[in-house]
Amino acid sequence: MTASRSVLAAQATDFPRWFQDVIAKAELAENGPVRGTMVVRPYGYGIWELLQEAMNRRIKSTGAANAYFPLLIPESYLQREAEHVEGFSPELAVVTHAGGKQLEEPLVIRPTSETVVGEYMAKWIQSYRDLPLLLNQWSNVVRWELRPRLFLRTTEFLWQEGHTAHATAEDARAFATRILSDVYRDVMVNLLAIPVVAGRKTRRERFAGAINTMTLEAMTGDGKALQMGTSHELGQNFARAFDIGYLSNEGRRELAWTTSWGSTTRMVGGVIMVHGDDAGLRVPPSVAPVQVVVLAIKDETIAAARSIADDLTAAGVRVTLDDRADQPFGRRAVNWELKGVPIRIEVGPRDLAAGTATVVRRLRGSTKSAVGLAELTNTVVEAIDADQQHLLAEATDRQNARITTVSTIDEAVEVTASGWARLPYDTVGEEGEDRLAESGVTVRCLQRQDGSLPIEDNEPDLIAYVARSY
């Protein structure tokens, strides 16, 4: 794949540059007219749509229902929860004029919707019978970013944000944990083929207004960490600020316990950063807008290529026929590699004469094999499934190989030049986090020894995962 190397920076040389190059060349997205904003092109949006559909189905299976809350929030709403406004103030975009007039109260474009959702939860919840209230919203949010990066940190991004209210702290915790483990983790591992480490954020990395933030962290191709989704216990902070109360079974008025959880277009960035290689993108078949491209090498093989594509479509595969036989074959092949289409079927005159087609598996080092036309559909359907598994196994092995157990902060910093460090949180602590921060390193999350999620901040013997991050 020397041809494609010429259009992309090499990963080993400059990974962030490679990321930017592949987004442009694979036509995933580009910068919007306003700094930090993003135009998501059809190929990138196609990945997002498949991901979104799978995520939406899983969210609904928890009993949560979709709703829609307004984009514009009165500034005063945000101020009701002290930590929340402090955390988000520097990132707000503010509407001061509308309909040709100056507004009496400035409006902020939602950076997240806890406040406005809280206001309505308070109206809708009367008694314990109304609990749990499980809501989800697919929308755009705006957070003014100082160091924007396409897909990973954009001034506007697309996401789902869930908001729930429960009768007890235990119910709230159980639900927030269920979203992390059963919904987010399932999508990331089984759809995106991205292994993730689940853990609790330290106090300094917590969501503004939460009593607990749980996270899923993925390892990028250059050994950094990428936060892929978070789920928050909000305690009674927002219930208190917005008066979300209910009449208990015993007739007492109680405050509810709320949660929120979000996952964003950043997940598409994760797909690029975890699976991509020097030849370009590698898209997991489950979220690939094009799972198979059938490439007619010559004019006289277009009919056969079309028939192969039709058979695969009938078998439920997402297929594109490339019948541009008037354009150089090599350039077309390289372009499909760049776009990370999992399987390419090349149909040339010599193939057809031999009763075969050439199957090229992008997720297996672009290995080629001649497959008899009669077995082609079955072979490809099986390969799609196998290669989805292979991609996950490969990413898991790579992640495991690059997590090093250490015992001091200095060692941790050293290790994070090319991977993650794992060390006792007792040897880090809040002061240790300051020291790590000086080297641009953060505690990504905390786990118990057995890998489970801590329930308290101060549990003894926790393990810290430490890394540089995007």
Next chain:
Amino acid sequence: MTASRSVLAAQATDFPRWFQDVIAKAELAENGPVRGTMVVRPYGYGIWELLQEAMNRRIKSTGAANAYFPLLIPESYLQREAEHVEGFSPELAVVTHAGGKQLEEPLVIRPTSETVVGEYMAKWIQSYRDLPLLLNQWSNVVRWELRPRLFLRTTEFLWQEGHTAHATAEDARAFATRILSDVYRDVMVNLLAIPVVAGRKTRRERFAGAINTMTLEAMTGDGKALQMGTSHELGQNFARAFDIGYLSNEGRRELAWTTSWGSTTRMVGGVIMVHGDDAGLRVPPSVAPVQVVVLAIKDETIAAARSIADDLTAAGVRVTLDDRADQPFGRRAVNWELKGVPIRIEVGPRDLAAGTATVVRRLRGSTKSAVGLAELTNTVVEAIDADQQHLLAEATDRQNARITTVSTIDEAVEVTASGWARLPYDTVGEEGEDRLAESGVTVRCLQRQDGSLPIEDNEPDLIAYVARSY
């Protein structure tokens, strides 16, 4: 349904008030914190999701692909197309501060995306091979409304906006017409059971920046018109403003021809206004989040009710089990009528003793019949289909009965007190539109004598549909 009459204004007395009442009582939506904005509650959003899914599928079948363009647009972009900025300026919401600072250039929240899409089309289109470029976007837009009304005219609304570029005027017109007739009309008639009149807008009612706006108009329960979706030929206006050009087959540089087309959450308002009655909402089965509610009258019938619900779910029906046997049966029944669930199955001890359940068909005047348990699933599945057709037939008859052919403007104004007028456009003209406007009446659209869409503004012998509108 006397009980529900007490919670809703009567349609005949105050239709707009009835509309507001039914939205609140059926828990479809409520006002947002900022004037004119809307919170769409799960039941209302459920209708939108089903509608959106159907619309999205049909849009994709035309070859259009989804993409996403930024919410925030530099003010200067809008100014590039003179009519466009003039039309939208009074409705803009403007961001002047972000990230804690005043911005150098104010940003507008998109009221529609022709300008930003135009900027990128210009980059993406090089040669005739890149045409047509067919894009669609699902998003929110903001237009500051002076007289907001839930679902119909909200400051922020959800919609899809399609944007396409073509090599010739004919291609552009054909595509804009195809969207109107094959996509929008199909969804409205066959999903929403709403008959629509398709026509061309007069010059004064045209989209700001278009050379032709085509519309679908529905008749509300009080005989007014509701614009349900529009498709615009933009000529070369935006192509010129944003330099959307291409190299033709003959190697000449040409300007492209563009279109745009949109349909919004207003369609949910259409469902309410076209089908609702004094007992509440009536939701067409195709977009009903709950097609059938199975209501257990007593504790001892819950098990049987659940089993009926399970059978229907297995048959692909969207079912809800109402097992709140501790709450008054009458109130629950009235509530489901209010929510417009097409079919209610009442399961009481006497029904079960007789081996039957009571099927109540909301879309057929809430007629009741006892159905043997063995035939229940089949009967209900057939009723769902039949009642979808019935609803359309009923709305079509009502619409036809309330369109009166007249010959003068005075007669037209008189007729529009309770319906639509149909008269020769030659007797209206631009001056006639001014006279109609004085009485709050507008030309909704123009058709040829045979009902087809005019291609030119000045075609002779056009028919004008004239009405009051929401």
